[in-house]
Amino acid sequence: MTGFDLVIKRARIDDDKDLVDIGISGGKISKIDKNLSAANVIDVNGDVVVPSFIESHIHLDKALLERVKPNLEGTLAGAIKITGELKKGFQYDEVLARSRAVLEMLIAHGTTYVRAHPDTDPLGGLTGFKVMLQLKKEYANAVDMQVVAFPQEGIIKLPGAFEILEEAMKLGADVVGGCPYNENSYEDTKKHVDLVFGLARKYKKDLDFHADFGDNPDDLRYRSIDYIIEKTIKEGYQGRVTVGHMTSLSSIDPALLKDTIARMAKAGINIVPLPATDMYLSGRGDVNKVRRGVINPKPFVDGGVNVAFSSNNIRNAFTPFGRGDLLMIGSLFEHAAQLGSISDQKLLLKMITENAAKILRISDNYGMAVGKQADLVVLGTKAMSDIFLDVPVRKYVIKKGKVVYRSELLELKNWM
């Protein structure tokens, strides 16, 4: 068969099978076979080719602020306070410049799907949210973006917060966010959950919570998952609710954890641990046996819960590190959660591709199969199982069949 717009030759897409050629036409994968030809060919000589990565949870609007004002205390409360102060002075063009810089980091590291969570609250107003709407349009050829209206500062505790959230829904938010831990009482946490479910129903959108981000599961504001499960089932929202962080689950009784996982699976709730932030901010009160905070994904996966992971914050008061690279976050995660086997390596890749696609509900059009959108990354490694060991160079990033990024690395071995 000829007539392809582009053929990627000799690609490694399965460690246990022969190399294949990937034929692309009209922005989609149109054939995966051997000996395909086209005028436009990239011969990758056995390099791994995977579907491009998905950042299911990231804050572009408040990235790159670490050097402006660092979080010397190192706690979550400190991070929210410092960022809140900075947010009051946010100027559109400055937020745009930082957000754009991070978005370009993501693309250069093989990510072409982004669920962005801009702070949408009375402190920063709609500035970050509107910047995301602009970037969604501006980068449409390289990134499919979903924008979450995210009430970082709480809803009940802050007058005007709900109104701004609803304004963002009217302006076209793709997803309703929630931050139920940031309220003054568990009663308000539940009210917060009720309000965002109300918005989700009204605007027919999915929900994405920052939830249970704390070390102490005895404080019920950090155990909102039980109420979220209850609401999800009651509202018929199975498969449409995602919870990020959930660090308090790493501190609860194992029997209770098992029960929670079973109920989350029944409610079809997705979970997104955020290893960089979770590890940086958790266990700050521990003087010995310091908790990692980040959950181990395996009991969740084994229990039937869909798990992804994501970057969350890049170089700010919540996480002073990062370069917008999901493979680097995966490397951190595999150390923290002790994911060392070959099957663990497969799970890590699945979490930032197939599993994250379920969260964004794009699975119909995403993946390494004929008929799917041709969104691919060519990695400078020869085995799928080495991806998170090598953290390889991203040689080509392809979006809708077009190369949107190519690495300029020219290798020289000149030591003999």
Ligand SMILES: [Zn+2]
């Ligand atoms: Zn977040």
